[in-house]
Structure formats: structure tokens, C-alpha cells
Amino acid sequence: MAAHLSxxxxxxxxxxxxxxxxILTVLTVIAAKGLHFPESWxxxxxxxxxxxxxxxxxxxxxxxxxxxxxxKFDNPYxxxxxxIPLFLFSVLVFALTVLGGSTL
Amino acid sequence: MxxxxxxxxxxxxxxxxxxxMWIFLASEVMFFSGFFTAFIILRNSNxxxxxxxxxELSWPLxxxxxxxxxxxxxxxxMAILSLENGKKQRFQLFMFITFLCACxxxxxxxxxxxxxxxxxxxxxxxxxxxxxxxxxGFHGIHVLGGMIPIGWMLSRSFxxxxxxxxxxxxxxxxxxxxxxxxxxFLFPVLYLIF
Numbered sequence: 001m002a003a004h005l006s007x008x009x010x011x012x013x014x015x016x017x018x019x020x021x022x023i024l025t026v027l028t029v030i031a032a033k034g035l036h037f038p039e040s041w042x043x044x045x046x047x048x049x050x051x052x053x054x055x056x057x058x059x060x061x062x063x064x065x066x067x068x069x070x071x072k073f074d075n076p077y078x079x080x081x082x083x084i085p086l087f088l089f090s091v092l093v094f095a096l097t098v099l100g101g102s103t104l
Numbered sequence: 105m106x107x108x109x110x111x112x113x114x115x116x117x118x119x120x121x122x123x124x125m126w127i128f129l130a131s132e133v134m135f136f137s138g139f140f141t142a143f144i145i146l147r148n149s150n151x152x153x154x155x156x157x158x159x160e161l162s163w164p165l166x167x168x169x170x171x172x173x174x175x176x177x178x179x180x181x182m183a184i185l186s187l188e189n190g191k192k193q194r195f196q197l198f199m200f201i202t203f204l205c206a207c208x209x210x211x212x213x214x215x216x217x218x219x220x221x222x223x224x225x226x227x228x229x230x231x232x233x234x235x236x237x238x239x240x241g242f243h244g245i246h247v248l249g250g251m252i253p254i255g256w257m258l259s260r261s262f263x264x265x266x267x268x269x270x271x272x273x274x275x276x277x278x279x280x281x282x283x284x285x286x287x288x289f290l291f292p293v294l295y296l297i298f
Contacts, residue, residue, distance in 0.1 A: 032296035053292035077116035085133035
């Protein structure tokens with residue numbers, strides 16, 4: 001596995017991901033607790049908070065999967081096990097919220 | 105007979121154990137998808153009550169737990185790398201730190217839960233807390249479940265033969281990173297985005 005990368009290079013990638021995860025954790029807390037949108041924005045401010053929180057979470061998840069779980073270095077066939085559940089999850093959310101008539 | 109001795113899936117070349125773990129993780133994604141979808145639906149029809157519930161949670165404790173789990177993911181990755189390179193003591197050290205992080209996570213979770221109980225907050229208190237307890241509870245069980253093989257491999261590594269099954273540790277690592285992954289989503293969804 002990862003035959004083309006040296007131990008030092010992989011180690012450096014791990015440390016980078018770890019630092020990135022810590023920074024993003026701080027950012028998501030600051031965005032949620034320190035960032036206030038003007039009252040006049042109404043629901044948009046609230047939706048922005050949700051979007052920022054989820055975008056940061058997806059970024060963090062991607063870093064964990066890509067580096068820690070070795071998707072970057074490993075057999076590309078394994079990606080199937082990420083795409084299929086992601087697709088099914090999207091279908092589930094879409095069906096229950098948009099088609100189910102629930103408002104976001 | 106040859107099919108029985110194959111160690112890798114013949115078409116993709118993925119090791120059997122690893123393939124099994126990825127299939128299991130895919131099913132785990134669907135397991136937690138159910139909870140997250142239920143959470144979205146209930147939250148959207150009950151926004152004010154959910155926002156009120158979320159403010160009663162302690163986000164600093166959850167942030168601490170996020171850092172603890174991210175750290176344990178790093179040490180798990182380092183443990184796998186160490187074993188791959190045959191560095192036994194480094195492997196033991198990193199596995200031990202991973203185990204300690206898991207313990208810390210559960211202790212913090214215990215403090216969170218008991219604080220809630222002292223304030224008279226139970227899963228039956230509101231829809232929000234029903235979702236909170238079931239989602240964090242199932243995640244906690246996953247942490248606990250991960251600690252069993254971590255502890256087992258760690259204790260085996262002190263035996264005369266040592267622990268050399270790199271493949272199994274790698275598979276355990278995949279599971280452990282997945283547990284971290286679930287918490288990465290639980291943290292903003294439950295504690296932050298209201």
C-alpha cells in the first residue's frame with residue numbers, strides 16, 4: 001500500500017490533516033458562536049449558519065476519508081463504497097424533504 | 105480449492121477483510137443516515153423547540169470531544185504506519201494513546217449525560233433530546249465497540265510473539281476513522297447550527 005510514498009511523506013500528510021481538522025473545528029465554532037448576521041436578513045442568516053456548519057463538516061470528513069482512510073493511496077475500486085452510500089443518503093434526504101413537502 | 109485460498113477479491117484486488125470492512129462501513133453510513141434524516145425532518149417541523157434544546161447542550165464539552173477524537177484518529181493512523189514499518193514500541197505507544205483518547209471521550213460523554221439527568225433532562229423530555237440521546241448514544245456504543253479490539257491488539261502486542269497482523273490493525277483503523285467521521289457531523293448538527 002502506498003508504495004510510491006515514503007513513511008515520512010505519509011506522516012507529514014497525517015500531521016497536515018490533523019492540523020487542518022483542528023483549524024476547521026475552531027472555525028466552525030467561531031462561525032456558529034461568534035458570527036451574527038443582521039436581523040434584517042431573517043431566515044437567510046439562519047440558513048447561512050446551517051450551510052457554513054455543514055460545508056466545514058463535509059470538508060473535515062473529506063480530509064479524514066481521503067488521507068486517514070487512505071482513499072488517496074489505495075485501490076480506486078474502494079471509492080465505490082463511498083459513492084453508493086452517499087448517493088443513497090442523498091436520495092433519502094431528497095425524497096423525505098423536497099418530495100415529502102417539508103420546508104428546509 | 106484455489107478459490108478458498110485466495111486472500112484478495114480476484115477482480116478488484118482488494119483484500120477480503122478490507123472489502124468486508126468497507127461494505128460494513130457503507131451499511132453503517134446508511135444506519136446513521138436514518139437518524140440524520142429523521143433529525144432533519146423533525147427539526148424542520150419543530151424548529152423553535154429544536155433551537156431551544158440545542159442551547160441547553162454544552163458545546164465546549166462537545167468541542168473538547170471533537171479534538172479528542174480527531175487526535176485519536178491521528179494516533180491510530182500513526183499506529184498503523186508504525187506497525188507497517190515494524191516499529192513495535194511506537195505501535196504500542198500510539199495504540200495506547202488511541203485507547204486513552206477513547207476513554208476520555210466516553211468520560212466526557214458520561215459527564216454530559218449525567219449533567220443532563222441532574223437537570224431533569226431525559227430522552228423523553230422533548231423530540232430534540234430523544235434524537236440527541238439516540239444519536240450520541242449509538243455513536244458512544246461505536247466508540248466502546250472500537251475500544252475492545254484496540255485493547256485486545258494492544259494487550260496481545262505485549263505477549264512474547266507480539267502483534268504482527270498489520271492487515272487487521274489497518275481494518276480496525278478504517279472503523280475508527282469512521283467513528284470519528286460520524287462525530288464530525290454530529291458536532292455541528294446537534295450543538296452548533298441553531
